[in-house]
Amino acid sequence: xxxxxDEVVVRVADICEYxxxxxxxxxxxxxxxxxxxxxMVVFGATLALAxxxxxxxxxxxxxANLLMGLVFMFSLVIIMVSGMSLVTxxxxxxxxxxxxxxxxxxxxxxxxxxxxxxxxxxxxxxMWLVSMSGPYGAWPWxxxxxxxxxxxxxxxxxxxxxxxxxxxxMLQTAAILYVKANEEVAKIALAAYGPLAFVAxxxxxxxxxxxxxxxxxxxxxxxxxxxxxxxxxxxxxxxxGFGQYGWAHNQLYTVLGNIVGGVLFVGVVFQLVSNxxxxxxxxxxxxxxxxxx
Amino acid sequence: MxxxxxxxxxxxxFFLFIxxxxxxxxxxxxxxxxxxxxxx
Numbered sequence: 001x002x003x004x005x006d007e008v009v010v011r012v013a014d015i016c017e018y019x020x021x022x023x024x025x026x027x028x029x030x031x032x033x034x035x036x037x038x039x040m041v042v043f044g045a046t047l048a049l050a051x052x053x054x055x056x057x058x059x060x061x062x063x064a065n066l067l068m069g070l071v072f073m074f075s076l077v078i079i080m081v082s083g084m085s086l087v088t089x090x091x092x093x094x095x096x097x098x099x100x101x102x103x104x105x106x107x108x109x110x111x112x113x114x115x116x117x118x119x120x121x122x123x124x125x126x127m128w129l130v131s132m133s134g135p136y137g138a139w140p141w142x143x144x145x146x147x148x149x150x151x152x153x154x155x156x157x158x159x160x161x162x163x164x165x166x167x168x169x170m171l172q173t174a175a176i177l178y179v180k181a182n183e184e185v186a187k188i189a190l191a192a193y194g195p196l197a198f199v200a201x202x203x204x205x206x207x208x209x210x211x212x213x214x215x216x217x218x219x220x221x222x223x224x225x226x227x228x229x230x231x232x233x234x235x236x237x238x239x240x241g242f243g244q245y246g247w248a249h250n251q252l253y254t255v256l257g258n259i260v261g262g263v264l265f266v267g268v269v270f271q272l273v274s275n276x277x278x279x280x281x282x283x284x285x286x287x288x289x290x291x292x293x
Numbered sequence: 294m295x296x297x298x299x300x301x302x303x304x305x306x307f308f309l310f311i312x313x314x315x316x317x318x319x320x321x322x323x324x325x326x327x328x329x330x331x332x333x
Binding site: 095098099100101102105156157158161242243244246248249252253256259260263264268271272276279280283 | 295296297298300302303304306307310313314315317318321325327328329330
């Protein structure tokens with residue numbers, strides 16, 4: 001039987017205690033766990049690109065999305081099982097920790113910031129490595145990567161923001177259900193649901209997008225050369241800044257949406273659904289206040 | 294404004310979200326003053 005909501009918020013507060021203990025006392029270790037977590041997210045992004053290149057859209061418009069989701073789905077599993085940090089999964093943990101007075105709002109913001117920096121470095125570095133590879137420099141993958149970049153970087157601020165909310169609403173629901181489940185197999189299945197849903201659902205995830213949308217920028221010169229040879233129209237050029245087709249534009253509004261989705265629709269909702277009296281009874285029986293994921 | 298870093302609608306919604314979440318937490322604390330916690 002999975003744990004009750006009352007038990008879950010106490011478990012999450014204990015996980016918060018463990019994570020923010022690291023933020024307070026070993027911040028570089030926390031950043032490093034973020035580097036590993038960020039890279040694990042784009043392991044999934046790389047696989048997603050590998051299987052979705054060349055899938056004809058007229059076959060079934062959602063088929064490429066489904067394939068991407070199926071190979072992406074173990075990203076959250078390996079992060080959770082390894083105990084590394086993913087900032088978009090830590091947001092709901094931190095806000096429940098604030099309600100349980102394990103951390104202050106100031107520490108919440110600092111922890112999220114450190115987690116983001118670590119995830120950024122891991123995601124960007126891994127995709128920079130991939131950009132120098134042979135297989136991903138070949139045509140169908142170059143074209144798919146560029147097409148994904150044009151599509152995602154072409155959305156307006158509001159379009160990105162709402163899909164950022166949808167992303168972490170799905171992903172952090174899966175992450176909190178991982179904590180709620182008691183059996184190993186159930187934990188793995190629930191954690192796998194999150195990335196499957198957010199990737200197949202075409203949503204926006206800030207850490208996945210850091211590397212995934214950097215790849216076509218790293219490879220843009222090679223893409224233009226190949227497109228020229230093949231007579232393909234390559235009029236939409238990507239860039240790192242703000243504005244249409246800008247990497248920073250997508251990242252800014254994805255981060256804002258991801259914060260809202262995870263904190264408000266998962267963390268706050270689960271906390272308010274839990275019964276305060278029953279939570280207090282659980283605290284009265286508790287001896288340990290820390291759980292490592 | 295659709296591609297500006299200062300999109301007023303999105304930033305407005307985000308600040309509303311901050312007010313809402315912090316407000317809910319404060320109300321919760323006031324309603325449940327004995328709610329457990331281990332603030333350092």
